[in-house]
Amino acid sequence: QVQLVxxxxxxxxxxxxxxxxxxxxxxxxxxxxxxWVRQAPGQGLEWMGWINPNSGDTNYAQKFQGRVTMxxxxxxxxxxxxxxxxxxxxxxxxxxxxATVTFDNWGQGTPVTVSx
Amino acid sequence: xxxxxxxxxxxxxxxxxxxxxxxRASQSVSSSYLAWYQQKPGQAPRLLIYGASNRATGIxxxxxxxxxxxxxxxxxxxxxxxxFAVYHCQHYGSSPWTFGQGTKVEIK
Numbered sequence: 177q178v179q180l181v182x183x184x185x186x187x188x189x190x191x192x193x194x195x196x197x198x199x200x201x202x203x204x205x206x207x208x209x210x211x212w213v214r215q216a217p218g219q220g221l222e223w224m225g226w227i228n229p230n231s232g233d234t235n236y237a238q239k240f241q242g243r244v245t246m247x248x249x250x251x252x253x254x255x256x257x258x259x260x261x262x263x264x265x266x267x268x269x270x271x272x273x274x275a276t277v278t279f280d281n282w283g284q285g286t287p288v289t290v291s292x
Numbered sequence: 293x294x295x296x297x298x299x300x301x302x303x304x305x306x307x308x309x310x311x312x313x314x315x316r317a318s319q320s321v322s323s324s325y326l327a328w329y330q331q332k333p334g335q336a337p338r339l340l341i342y343g344a345s346n347r348a349t350g351i352x353x354x355x356x357x358x359x360x361x362x363x364x365x366x367x368x369x370x371x372x373x374x375x376f377a378v379y380h381c382q383h384y385g386s387s388p389w390t391f392g393q394g395t396k397v398e399i400k
Contacts, residue, residue: 211389221329221337221380223389237388271336277384278327280348282336 178202180272180283187289193260196286198272205253206230208274212246212257215285216268226275227255262290294319294383298392304400311368313395315381320361325385328357328366331394332377340379341366371397 183197198210212224225236227246234246245258255272270286273279295318305311315326324344329337339348341357344364354369368375376399381392 213391220393221382221391223391235387275384277325278339278342278348278382279329279337279384280339285336 178274178281180274180281182270182272182283182286185287185289187291188262190263190290190292192262192290193258194262194288195256195258196270196272196288198255198257198283200253200255200272200274203274205248206250208276210246210248210255211273211275211279212244213271213273213279214268215271216265219268222268224257224270229255259288262288264290266290293388294321294390296381296383296390296392298379298381298395300395301393302396302398304398305371306400307371307373309371311366311371311375311397313366313368313379313381313397315359315364315366315392317362317364317383321364321383322385324360325383326357326359326364327382327384328355329380329382330375330377331380337380368397 179201181199186194188194206229209226211226214222227234229248243260248255267290272283297316299314326344328341330340331337340351340355345357356367358365378394378396380394383390
């Protein structure tokens, strides 16, 4: 079965960067784009972008252009999402989800808290 | 960018009642690339409906989706205790993927 295991909770100061990992198993890692979605406390879901694990091509939501970098390491079937220049409103749970179109499977989420 | 607006923000109902949730798009959603997700506290979302009206694997038939163009509806025919949760609609298939702000279905 598909398993997506994300890295643990992070606490960062404003201006810092955070890197979240997503270890995938139970399917062909390179067959599905890996999307990243975040959810601020008490808020809705926000799509951040995707990476094609096969080619490394990326597509980022305009809001995050210049601050987000999505990468992958196919040898360990792991995707990474790095967000820089963190602000307090980046406090959220960050999810990975492999998909062709819909998000049938999700990681467990990684809470990121940005606080001075 | 397709903006999705869900209504109402909160729906207060009793078990056994019918729930009707709305999702309106700012422009037509092509090929009905509209999905619904259920999310419970502390959990990741779960896919319920894709293609506007197709139930995902394992989803009970009390959940149904309908609509096309810019107006979509999720109906829960008879609420079970485990159905009280937040429901999100999503446009997918072309960038940017977008979500509505969610509708909370709470116990009255």
